[in-house]
Amino acid sequence: MAFVLLLAIKGVIVRKIILLSASYYFYAYWDYRFLGLIVIVTLLNFYISLWIENTGSLLKRRSLFITILIINLCLLGLFKYYNFFIHSLESLPLLSHTDLTTLNLILPLGISFYIFRVISYAADVYTKKMAPCVHIIDFAIYVAFFPIIISGPISRASSFLPQLKKYSISISTFYAGSQLFIIGLFLKVFIADRLAMFVNYFYAHYKVFDTLTTWLATVAYSLQIYADFAGYSSMAIGMSLILGFEIEENFHFPYLARNIREFWRRWHITLSTWIRDYVYIPLGGNRKGKYRTYVNLIIAMTICGLWHGAAWTFVLWGLMHGIALVINHIYRDHFHRQSDATPVTKIVYWAATFLFVTLAWVVFRSGSIAEAMSIYSQLFCLKEGITWLQPFILLILVAIAFVHVLSYVKVTAISLPLNSWYTMTILFCLIWLAAIFHPSEFQPFVYENF
Amino acid sequence: MPTLNDVMKRISHIFISLCCSIIFIWAAGYFFLSSLTSYEFEHNLHKYIHTSNTIHKNRSEGWATTRVGKYNINAVPDITKIREPKIAVWGDSYVEAWQVNDDQKMPQVITSLLHQKEIDLFCFGIGSSGDSVADYYFDMPAYEQLAQPVVAHCIIITNFTDISPDQTSDQKNGVFRSNPLRLEYIASRPSFQNIKRILNEWGLYFVWEPIRALMKTQIHLIPSIRQSSYQQSASEDPATGADIEGAWAFLLSKFKQQTEVPIIFVYCPAIPMIHNNELVLKNPDSNTARLFNQICAAYDIGFIDVSTRFLDYYKQTGKFPRGFSNTRPGSGHFNAAGHRIVAEAITAYIEMTRGS
Numbered sequence: 001m002a003f004v005l006l007l008a009i010k011g012v013i014v015r016k017i018i019l020l021s022a023s024y025y026f027y028a029y030w031d032y033r034f035l036g037l038i039v040i041v042t043l044l045n046f047y048i049s050l051w052i053e054n055t056g057s058l059l060k061r062r063s064l065f066i067t068i069l070i071i072n073l074c075l076l077g078l079f080k081y082y083n084f085f086i087h088s089l090e091s092l093p094l095l096s097h098t099d100l101t102t103l104n105l106i107l108p109l110g111i112s113f114y115i116f117r118v119i120s121y122a123a124d125v126y127t128k129k130m131a132p133c134v135h136i137i138d139f140a141i142y143v144a145f146f147p148i149i150i151s152g153p154i155s156r157a158s159s160f161l162p163q164l165k166k167y168s169i170s171i172s173t174f175y176a177g178s179q180l181f182i183i184g185l186f187l188k189v190f191i192a193d194r195l196a197m198f199v200n201y202f203y204a205h206y207k208v209f210d211t212l213t214t215w216l217a218t219v220a221y222s223l224q225i226y227a228d229f230a231g232y233s234s235m236a237i238g239m240s241l242i243l244g245f246e247i248e249e250n251f252h253f254p255y256l257a258r259n260i261r262e263f264w265r266r267w268h269i270t271l272s273t274w275i276r277d278y279v280y281i282p283l284g285g286n287r288k289g290k291y292r293t294y295v296n297l298i299i300a301m302t303i304c305g306l307w308h309g310a311a312w313t314f315v316l317w318g319l320m321h322g323i324a325l326v327i328n329h330i331y332r333d334h335f336h337r338q339s340d341a342t343p344v345t346k347i348v349y350w351a352a353t354f355l356f357v358t359l360a361w362v363v364f365r366s367g368s369i370a371e372a373m374s375i376y377s378q379l380f381c382l383k384e385g386i387t388w389l390q391p392f393i394l395l396i397l398v399a400i401a402f403v404h405v406l407s408y409v410k411v412t413a414i415s416l417p418l419n420s421w422y423t424m425t426i427l428f429c430l431i432w433l434a435a436i437f438h439p440s441e442f443q444p445f446v447y448e449n450f
Numbered sequence: 451m452p453t454l455n456d457v458m459k460r461i462s463h464i465f466i467s468l469c470c471s472i473i474f475i476w477a478a479g480y481f482f483l484s485s486l487t488s489y490e491f492e493h494n495l496h497k498y499i500h501t502s503n504t505i506h507k508n509r510s511e512g513w514a515t516t517r518v519g520k521y522n523i524n525a526v527p528d529i530t531k532i533r534e535p536k537i538a539v540w541g542d543s544y545v546e547a548w549q550v551n552d553d554q555k556m557p558q559v560i561t562s563l564l565h566q567k568e569i570d571l572f573c574f575g576i577g578s579s580g581d582s583v584a585d586y587y588f589d590m591p592a593y594e595q596l597a598q599p600v601v602a603h604c605i606i607i608t609n610f611t612d613i614s615p616d617q618t619s620d621q622k623n624g625v626f627r628s629n630p631l632r633l634e635y636i637a638s639r640p641s642f643q644n645i646k647r648i649l650n651e652w653g654l655y656f657v658w659e660p661i662r663a664l665m666k667t668q669i670h671l672i673p674s675i676r677q678s679s680y681q682q683s684a685s686e687d688p689a690t691g692a693d694i695e696g697a698w699a700f701l702l703s704k705f706k707q708q709t710e711v712p713i714i715f716v717y718c719p720a721i722p723m724i725h726n727n728e729l730v731l732k733n734p735d736s737n738t739a740r741l742f743n744q745i746c747a748a749y750d751i752g753f754i755d756v757s758t759r760f761l762d763y764y765k766q767t768g769k770f771p772r773g774f775s776n777t778r779p780g781s782g783h784f785n786a787a788g789h790r791i792v793a794e795a796i797t798a799y800i801e802m803t804r805g806s
Contacts (some may be wrong), residue, residue, distance in 0.1 A: 201778055205724045386724070386768070388779050424463060428471030436475060436483070436659045 016137050016164065019145075019243065026146035027109065034108040037075070042136075042143045044071060045118040049125045049132045065126040069119060076115045079108055084310030110149040112307060116274055118143060121157040123278055130158045138164045147239035151232050153250040153270040160245065169244035176418060177241030179427060183416070184234030186430040187227040191396055193439045195224035198393050203365060206375055210385035214378040220393050221365050222358040223400055226255065229268070253407050255357070258341075258349040259332075260324040263357060275304045294329065298322035308364070313372060317364045324356055479656030484509045484548070486646040486658055487579075492521060495592050497623055498640050500578065501647065503527070511782055512549030512774040521596055523574050525552035529597045534572040536597050537800070540586040541606035544718070544783055545577025549774065554786040556606075559793035567801065571601065583613050583701060584624025584633045590708050602712045604796055608720060610738050615697050628693070631700040698742060702749040714752030714799065717742070718792055720772065721757055722764045724780050731764075733757050752803070756795045763791055 028035045048068040055061050121142070124130045133139040142160050202209060202217035209217070233250035240247040254267035264272040280300040286293040298319065305318015341349060359376070366372035377383075406414045416423045452460075485506045489498040499522035500506075506516045519526040524546065526532070539545055539557045547555040553562075557575035564571045576586075576593060586605060594600045611617055615628040625634045649657055705713055719733045733739065739755055746753040760771050770780040771788030784792065 205727045207727045208724050208729045386729075386770075386779050389775065391775055421463070424467035425470045425474075428467050429474050432471055432475035432656065433478070435663075436479060436656045438663065 013137075016141060020137055020141050023141065023144040023146040023149065027144060027149060030109045031106065034106075037108055037111075038114065038144055039140075041072070041075065041114065041118060042140045044068065045122055045143070046133065046136055046139045049122050050134070052122070052126055053132045061126060065122060068122050072115050072119050072122070076111060079106075079111055081306075081310045088312075110151065113152045113154055114143055114149060116154050116271075116307075117157070120154070120274060120278060124156070124158055130161075133157065133161050135164075145240070145245070147236045147243070148247060151229070151236070152268075153233055153236065153248050154274050155247050155270065159248065163245050169242070173241050173244055177238040177243075179416060179418065179423070180234045180238030180241060182238075182427045182430050182434075184231040184236075184238060186434045187231030187234065189231075189434040189438045190430075191400075192224050192228035192231055194392060195220050195227065195396060197439055198388075198390050199224050199365070202388075203367075203371075206371070206378065208386050209378070210387050211378055211381075211383045213386065213388045214375060214383070216389060216393065218358055218362055218375070218379065219397060222255070222354075222361050223397065225361065225364075226251070227400075253404060255354055256350070256404055256408055257353050257357075258346055259353055260321065260328045260356065263353055264321075264325075271304065271307075275300050279303055290329075290333070294326040297325045297329070301325060312369055313363050313366055316369060316372075317360055320360045320363065324360075475656045476654065479659075480653040482509055483655040483659065486650050486655060488646045488650055489640045489643055494596060495521065495589065497589075497637070500524075504650070506548055508548035511777050512785065513776070514549055514551045514554075516548055516555075517552055521593070522576060522578060524577075525555055525558050526574050529574055532572050532574075532597075534570055535599050535601045537571055537573045537602045537604060537796075538590075538593055538597065538600050539573060539575040539577075539604045539606065539796075540581075541575065541577040542581040542612075543577065543579035544606050544608060545575040546579055547575070547577070547783070547789065549783045550786050550789055554789055556784070556789040556793040556796070559790050560796055563793060563797040564800065567797070569801070569804070571800070577606075582617060582624055582626060583607075584626045584635075586624075587633050587701075587704060587708055588624045588635050590705075594709065594711075600711055602714060602800070603709060604714045604716050606716050606718060606792070608718050610694075610735060610742065613698060613701060613715075613742075614694060626697075626701065628697060631697055633701075633704055695741065695745065698745050699749075702745060702751055705751070706749055712752060712803075714754060714796070715742070715746055716754045716756065716792065716796060718756045718784070718788075719760070720781070721760055722770060722780060724778075731761055752799065754795050754799050756792055759791045759795055760788075763787060 024035060027038060045068060048064055052061050052064045055064065121133075125132045133142070138161055141164060142155075142157055145155075145160070148155055199217055199221045202213065202220075206214065206217070230251040237247045237250070248270050250269050252266045252269065254263055257263035257266055280296055283296040283299060284292055285296060299322070301322030302315060302318040305314045305316070305321070308314045308317070359379075362375050362379075363369070363372045366375060403414060416426060485508070487506070488501045488504070490501045491497070492499045500518045502518060502520040502522075504518045506518055508514050508516070516524050517527070518524055520528045520530075523529050529536075537560065539560070545556070552558060555575060557573040560573035561571070564573070574597065576589065578585075583605065586603075590603065607613055613626075615626045615631065617626070623635055623638055625636060626632075627634060646658065649655060717739055719735060719739070721730060721733045723730050736757070739757070743753040743755070763769070763771055767787075769787065770785075771791050772784055773779045773782050774785055
């Protein structure tokens with residue numbers, strides 16, 4: 001509907017108002033009470049960033065930046081982490097008999113994503129990497145842009161805002177965007193949701209299953225979260241393209257990575273670059289010696305884990321990846337350069353990376369650290385129990401592996417070139433499959449919870 | 451600026467792609483989708499039943515093909531043509547048994563087992579998804595007439611809500627109500643039958659799926675409020691012991707009035723089952739089963755509890771009598787092993803009580 005209106009109307013200002021209205025309506029559709037929050041965040045960041053730009057004094061600039069940073073983090077902390085920290089404090093021996101007040105708060109949709117977007121904007125203005133936005137409507141669109149507000153990608157203002165100056169939509173962007181949207185829909189509805197039905201049941205009753213089923217569920221979750229999140233990102237990027245905006249790529253076959261650094265250059269790319277630019281580099285990056293580099297990596301990845309959710313499992317997951325990155329650094333610096341690896345060694349590197357990432361997802365998915373440890377013991381200590389090898393799950397695993405192999409050997413057809421004769425047929429088939437073979441229960445997007 | 455030729459090429463490309471995709475999804479749907487359930491009005495029974503002389507494919511749970519016979523009896527083309535004394539097995543989707551092939555359904559297995567023991571009895575099943583005890587009550591006289599001679603009725607129940615009043619009617623004809631206790635007949639008519647019949651004939655199952663999904667979708671245009679996880683749903687008041695005993699006594703007395711031949715309730719609980727991250731081997735409703743058994747005995751009605759057989763099967767094989775590889779283990783409908791276990795239980799009971 002928004003696309004049709006935008007195509008029909010030529011005036012740029014009117015188009016922007018329609019886009020902003022559509023974004024606010026989309027957000028209010030979920031819960032209109034939090035529309036006020038996103039408006040407040042927009043106004044605060046817009047005006048304080050302008051104030052930063054117009055202030056000559058370095059001290060005042062820094063104070064304003066710290067102020068807006070604290071406000072943004074406090075809002076995120078209040079809605080997302082307050083209860084988590086209260087419960088964590090209550091579990092400490094000294095405070096175990098204390099009844100600390102928790103808040104009955106709903107997590108506002110997309111808050112982790114739009115808060116990170118406005119923080120990156122304020123930081124870029126403060127460090128003079130970009131000039132502040134002077135049109136409130138443009139900035140409001142950037143914050144609330146509906147295709148990406150729920151679960152990203154975490155688009156940078158420096159790439160998004162200039163597109164609003166020369167805003168145009170066309171049939172060619174419509175076709176390209178539709179292709180991405182359809183692929184994303186297929187990944188989410190046909191693949192991820194079906195995997196979710198298997199994985200969710202396993203995790204609800206993991207104690208009764210045997211080692212083989214535990215391994216299957218573990219690998220299935222790796223693919224579920226990939227298909228779910230990459231599918232959503234593809235839909236978001238596709239929808240943005242339909243509306244005339246180019247959004248940064250967020251996934252690039254992450255399970256082809258041969259080391260953990262490469263994995264984070266392929267997985268949730270916008271988040272990993274955000275963490276790199278606004279956490280890792282300000283901490284010192286790799287400029288202060290190797291041991292400080294390792295500490296910075298661990299801190300950055302732990303924060304990355306905490307961003308995903310208010311639970312110790314996410315913190316542990318981030319920590320695991322931080323330690324893996326450190327190990328990768330040490331290995332690379334002292335032992336072997338992967339560019340010199342033989343084909344067999346490359347396979348070993350790939351297998352080790354995939355295995356680590358898959359095992360780390362167990363902590364990410366589990367309801368508690370104790371549950372994760374139980375599942376690990378089921379994985380590595382042979383356990384008898386119920387065997388559940390769901391044929392469709394096995395088929396999906398094989399199919400996804402096959403697609404990855406084709407991508408690795410650079411078979412062009414995998415990318416569905418826009419001008420090839422078979423692409424449209426395949427896209428129609430994907431629509432049919434998503435429409436016909438969808439599971440009876442819709443599974444929410446995994447990253448919607450973050 | 452695209453020329454007319456370019457536009458025509460583009461439209462042709464879209465049209466051909468769409469046609470190719472329709473052929474693909476038709477083929478995929480034909481193999482991987484379940485048949486649509488179509489109904490026809492049966493004048494002898496005065497109700498809508500599954501369309502006779504059709505084939506039903508089930509793919510969503512299990513992978514099986516069923517031949518639907520006349521009078522809503524699966525795997526038997528025409529019950530009126532069979533002269534042997536018969537046992538009628540009543541049930542809902544558990545007896546309908548779309549999930550297993552015809553020779554694996556419990557009535558057919560019972561017949562096979564009885565014939566192996568040289569007992570000249572023929573067993574047939576009457577079941578539709580959503581049927582209740584009230585439906586069996588109202589249908590018994592008609593089937594006794596059609597399938598005569600009927601020498602016994604077996605009623606399959608999987609839990610005690612199956613025989614409790616005020617359950618969801620699921621658009622079926624018979625309902626069991628309380629306050630006052632009564633069995634009512636409300637004629638119902640299934641919807642969209644003409645469309646389903648045509649789609650079934652041409653194997654166009656894929657057309658129905660998005661229609662069904664759209665009908666279930668509720669769209670609201672006005673922004674709303676998200677419910678927090680702190681809000682709890684109201685719990686239903688369970689029936690008191692005295693209420694349910696009275697209801698069962700009423701039900702059984704009505705069944706005794708409806709037929710002169712023996713009635714046997716066959717209780718097939720969902721054990722073993724996976725619940726709360728544990729394997730449950732003890733039936734939580736075992737006391738209720740004992741109570742119901744006592745009430746059955748008071749009305750000279752047979753009662754078979756298959757729990758022990760189910761548990762023995764699990765202990766011997768590590769497998770469940772319910773569930774399929776494409777569904778959750780231990781849940782859903784009986785698989786072939788489950789049907790066989792129930793059939794063996796019924797056969798053993800018949801063998802034991804045959805003289806009486």
